[in-house]
Amino acid sequence: MTNRMLIIDSPSHNAFFNIASEEYLLYKYPKADIFLLYINAPSIIVGKFQNTLAEINLDYVNQQNIKVVRRMSGGGAVYHDMGNLNFSFHTLLESNDFMDFSTFTQPVVNVLNSMDVPAKLEGRNDLLVAGKKFSGNAKFAKNGKMVQHGTILFDSEMQVLVDALQVNPLKFVDKAVKSNRARVTNLIEYLPENTTITILKRRLIAEILKNNVDAQIYEFNEEDIQSIEKLVKEKYETWDWNFGTSPHYNFKKAVKIPAGFIEIHLDVDKGFIRKAKIFGDFFASLPIEDLEQVLIGQKHSLERIAQLFDRIDLTAYFGKVNQDEILDLFK
Template sequence: MIFIDNEGHTNPKLNLALEEYALRHFDTSTDYLLFYINEPSIIIGRNQNTLEEINQDYIDANQIHVVRRVSGGGAVYHDLGNLNFSFITNHDGKSISNFKKFTAPVIKVLNDMGVSAELKGRNDILVDEKKISGTAQFSTGKRMISHGTLLFDTDMSEVAKALQVKMSKIQSKGHKSVRSRVANISEFLKTPIPMADFKKQLLVGLYEASEPFETYKLTEAEWQAVHQLKAEKYDLWDWNFGRSPKFNIQRNKRFPIGEIDLRIFVEKGHISEVKVFGDFFGRQPVSDLEDILIGVPYDKNEIRKALKDVSVEDYFGTLETSDFIDLVYGND
């Protein structure tokens, strides 16, 4: 495995561009590990409606970055007390949604440091039932990213202020607030250490769990390409916020695989626009599923016919097609 040196950059748009560039252009016969730390920012899941996830006034007043990532899942807050890790590997057809495979070495290092971390739920690392890390994945088909956060010394008060938590998410957790569910790794260390030492210990531990690492520094031409990707994608409002669709039907439900929020516009009895939002994880871009529904009569049987040969699990994970149809049309 090769460790990618991000040269200390803390701009989240640049770091996400670096991660995607490495995924798409680095040697496909090699596994890579990337660490990065971001300035205060909200990182939005690929399928989320950004404006409904953030406290816009607070973010504007405090100059907090808002950036969409390529992977699914929910919105997370990053600051200089949060360490992000990213494994870039080949997609073997079995690793998508296998969060245990990629979190196991991180959890082992934390355990060795005296932090009793474990993987729980869909994709969270917890200590004493408090979340210290969330993970997500994205695949191009041949290559994949498995990345996550490690809350080391994050300002927890900022998490609640910057994120606009949906009532459906709060209710599904028994009215627990975001702040009560998260914790910093530093709280569980017997001896306080700075972020730099934590990062070093984590890297050394991951070295020991794998074959010898080597460190790779990008060439000037590669950094230029990363900056170009940042300018053409991660700097753009259209990517980070997107345009909210016109709709006259909204349906929302939280499933075990995450929340699905549908915005549907029906004209003359046919679906003319549809947008699927949510914090789910899927192997295929949900835009493909949206395209299948365009032009279909807004009738339950017609929707069922349109989805007859479609594997809904490709877009959402373990979800029955009938459950998705009930959400699109209603089960009355």
Template sequence: MIFIENEGVTNPHLNLALEEYIVRNFSFDHDYLLFYINEPSIIIGRNQNTLEEINHEYVEEHNIKVVRRVSGGGAVYHDFGNLNFSFITDHDIKSLNNFKKVTAPVVKVLNSMGVPAEMKGRNDVVANDKKISGNAQFSTGKRMVSHGTLLLDSDLSEVANSLQVKMSKIESKGHKSVRSRVANISEFMEEKIDIETFRSKILNGLYEERDDFETYRLTDEEWEGVHKLKEEKYDTWEWNYGSSPKFNIQRERRFPAGTLDLRLFVEKGHIQNFKVFGDFFGREPVEKLEELFIGARYEKSDIEDILKNVDIETYFGAIPKEDFINLVYGADEEE
């Protein structure tokens, strides 16, 4: 495995561009590890509606950067007290959405530091049932990124201040606030350490797991490619925010695999616009599925025909097709 030095970059636009550049351009013969620390920012999941996830006025007032990532899952808050790790490997169907397998080396290192870390739920690492790390994945079909946060000493009050957390999400977890179920890793450590020391300890612990670790620094030409990707994608309003779709039907339901928020614009009985938002994880871009519905009649039989040969799980994870059809057509659901 090759550790890639990000040269101390804390700009989230550039760090996410670096991550994507590596997965799309670096040799398939190696696995890579990337660490980065971002200045205060909100990192939006690939399929989320940005304006509905953030406290826009607060974000603007406090100059918090908002950047969309290529992986699914929910929005997270980053600051200088949070260490981000990213494993870049060959696409492996056994590892896709298997967050326990992917995070096992990190959990082992945290345990060696006295932190009672364990993978729990869909994609969280917890300590004493409090979330200390959130994880997500992205696959190109050939290569994949498995990345996550490590909340060492983050300002947790900013999570609630900057994110508009949906009540349905809070209620489904049986908690009254985000703060009550998120914690810093430092709370479980006898000795307080700064983020750079923590970074070194995690890196050294991962090195001990592999004999073939080496460190790589990007060439000037590679950095040029990263900056080009940043400017053309991660700096743009179209990528980070995007326009909200016109809709006259909204259907939302929370599944074990994530929340689906459907927006449909139906005119004269035909679907003119179809958009799916949510914090789900899927292998295929959801845009491919959305396109299938444009122009179709808003009838259950037509929806069933569209999805007859479609594997819904490739887009959303373990969500039954019949449940998705009922959600699209507005069938009643059990609470």
């Protein structure tokens, strides 16, 4: 069984579960070729080497309950929702060229071409139709395997995509990989009428079965699900993985509130504040340096900073302010 290609249609719409399943399968089936398909409820998937906070609109993401999860591959941040089909190929590393994206995007191109959609691979790792991108692809190597995964924008909510990934570029100074926001489009505009994401998924599975005679459909069993959920709890839904592993960055933000103008500069390493400097024209009864010192060593996380502020009289440092006004500085 381990030498036959396994085709897996994930039963979950949880981004934490589906991204974790990619790592789980590397170790569960170290020799097998695997074709994994999944659809995630609204979520942002950030590249391994990215600064998560610099890629997402944190306020909007929190308001909309959009999950944020870091994947194991490089590249840029992408938005997933129920109108977005994701595919993932796992194969032995030594039998494939790591920089070749065409082999594993070709089945997608074939299926779409057969439906009269003029899709093609352009550049290194993007699939385009009529000059607009509908699929970005990334890959990584681990445990002797190579994993290439990609998105297919079928009928995604484009405005949510834009709003969720809209970040103030002046807040962050870092060397992390920045996402390239190409012109994107949904495939539904080009596909035959009444085509659903389920139909597209079935066509893709049929294409893989046609070209891999020994392939078989595999369903996650209870042991698989429990193991993946354990990995989710220990890694993929944790702050440490999704935010804390962000590269070193400098963060700055200014607000104008009734108490005055306040500007904060943070030096953040692996998600923790290493230096803090606060400027402004506010009036304070306690030295602002004392508050700066309290911030050092804390997570650059709104939840953690809010907990900290619950125990501090902020009016002693800034005058007549409320907690939300000062918390806004850290977003």
